[in-house]
Amino acid sequence: MKTKIFFQALVLFLLQTVTVNAQNSISVNKEQVSKETTSNTQDITSETAKDLIPVVRFGDDIKVKLGGFFRAEYYVDSREIVGACDGLFGFFPQDKVYDANGDDLNEVVRQNFSTQATRFTATVDGPNLGGAKSKAYVEFDFSGGNTVNVRLRQAWAKFIWQKGELLLGKAWNPFADIPFPYVAGLHVGIPFRQFNRGDQIRYTFKPTEHVSFVAAGVYQTEHKSILEESSNSDIRQNPVPEFHLQWRYNSSKFSAGLFGEFKSIRPATKVTNEQKQVYKTDETVNSYAFSYFAQYLADRFGLRTGGLYGKNLGEYFQQGGYAVKSIDEQTGRRTYSTSAVTSYWLSLSWGKKWSPSLFFGYSKNLGFSDNILAGGNFFGRWQNVDHIIRVSPSLKFSHKQWTLQAELDYNSVAYGKVDYADHGKVKDTHNVSNVRGLIATTFFF
Helix, strand or coil: CHHHHHHHHHHHHHHCCCCCCCCCCCCCCHHHHHHHHCCCCCCCCHHHHHHHCCCCCCCCCCEEEEEEEEEEEEEEECCCEEEECCCCEEEEECCCCECCCCCECCCCCEEEEECCCCEEEEEEEEEEECCEEEEEEEEEECCCCCCCCCEEEEEEEEEECCCEEEEEEEEECHHHCCCCCCCCCCCCCCCCCCCCEEEEEEEEECCCCCEEEEEEEEECCCCCCCCCCCCCCCCECCCCCEEEEEEEEECCCEEEEEEEEEEEEECCCEEECCCCCEEECCCCEEEEEEEEEEEEECCCEEEEEEEEEEECCHHHCCCEEEEEEEECCCCCCEEEEEEEEEEEEEEEEECCCEEEEEEEEEEEEEEECCCCCCCCCEEEECCCEEEEEEEEEEEEEEECCEEEEEEEEEEEEEEEEEECCCCCEEEEEEEEEEEEEEEEEEEEC
């Protein structure tokens, strides 16, 4: 009971207010609060402090489960890396950059100890509505970047029928809603595994116990396509939402899925020519992608794998994006071409209490559909990278709610020169490698 009251108080402190519209709304024991706050003769002890906490009472049809995890991790990199979230997400090493003496400026060892990935969740089972069970979920953490900020990761409501589900809100992008590989690092396989969350409307149809079909419309909110950075661009992310279709198979030991998406973004609504004249533009960038995953779970053995092919997938932390292929001299109007990427990953695990695992990932930049213009006209990720390879062995020890993990990430990247006259392909490559060592402990509650 005390644990439940503690987490209720913590959630109230972080979110400032909690408003629940249910059959019975929030009630506060005003008599106890008044008694303690008006007393100037007693110190607040552990017993009296609990009386200051507002008592949250939900309706008979509402059940709330609070959860999450505490995570602390130490990591060290053999050189400067490309990553995210203040280095918690380590992707691959930065290219070599030389000073006047010919020394590599990026050959610097970096280390950090962080608890920013600590996370809190709330799952709410609600009343039936129109023959459907209702459910809501909220999740937030503190890994917002260089400064520790509370970040809303997910917030959705779901209506569940016998053979269907309707989800509304911010959740995993359907194209990235696949099993995580067996890794210790927070990168969870990026950039080989797609990663994205966004606000969406998603319907899941389950004609049989094992088969389901998913259709969704997704708006780019947290993870967005890389857009033009110009004071002359009135940027609009999506003229229409992203469209997703899926097929999934689920059983006790084996599951698999096939995914497809279509996306249209508008990089700008106005352009400026060399004479500083402004013109309206409605040019869009259209792209598509396909993906798969498969998972096999036996008593002690686990295998997970996945792959994708697609264009303009920067918002999924994949290589590539789109680039300008022509500019109208009179109006400044631009046309665009998209680049393609393919990536694959395999993850193996063995054991229960002591569990060694191995991850392998490969990503390849396939270039653009057309020849593109040089000089800062690319919008995406890692244009000068031809391919990326990662091998990660790890070991996990589990005891009830606690886990302790150790991992080594070896990454090799082929940097090169972009050939704009040959579909933006990367040539004359050289390899740069690094190793990240990580130790992490997690307590789930």
